[in-house]
Amino acid sequence: MFKYSLLLAAVMSFGLLAGQTKDKDDNLVYRWVDAKGNVHFSQTPPPGQKATSLEVDAPKPSSTPPAPIAPPEPKKEDKLDPSLAKLKGQLKEACDRARENLKTLTTFDRVRMVDEKGEYHLLSDEDKAAQVKQYQQQIKDACKQ
Template sequence: MRQLILATALLTGLSAPALAAQVYKWVDEKGVTHFTAEPPPGQQSEQLNIKIAPAKASAPSTDALKEAQSKADEQKALDDKVKADVAKENKERAEYCQANRENLAQLRNNPRVRVEDDKGEVRVLGEDERQERIANAEKNIGEYCN
């Protein structure tokens, strides 16, 4: 198996120059220079030895690396801030929904609900007001809670 791999690698390496195309340079009667793969008939041409160098990957400069790292750091900070804001909003929404569900349960289960008004006085809700609060709680839960 090793011999087969070695023979294949050797043949591939030796065949590369044989596969290289020849390029001919010649000038026509009008003085125009041409480059072709075959020599022109009846014209004097020069055979060119073409060697193509492998393309060098240019390394990015230190400034470009620092700038790219700076942009990446800014983007990460922005992403982290957005994630934190979304998490905070989700937590607040969950707390809001939980409070609304608890209020709805209290309003449905207790026909006599006591509330404290703005002046600090405690009063009992009337049936119409209790039904209105139940409808509002159901509406809020339907709009904001899953």
């Protein structure tokens, strides 16, 4: 049954593509069954066979072309001056870095940092708390969006 419905849809589509919907007679499709029991659809009746005519409601082809689709409005971010876009990228990097550092400080008990001389030292609980507070402030400042 699906095969026949598909064939009917193909026949109707072909008629639409070919522009065959000029008057009422052009909306007729003929259905018949051959000797082997196969169902056929056509726009012309078969010679020497009994066929059932079906009227198909097909839309008339339009003589006017469809209206062009306007390109989407650029986003506010797309209109940024290149220097502002660069600054925004730097803020995003600072935000990501501060979040990662805060995650490290809150995940591990012992954290070591590099001082001004390039030497590593473990953070005391007071230093760690100060660093957490500093990164939370950086996240607050840099991650505004």
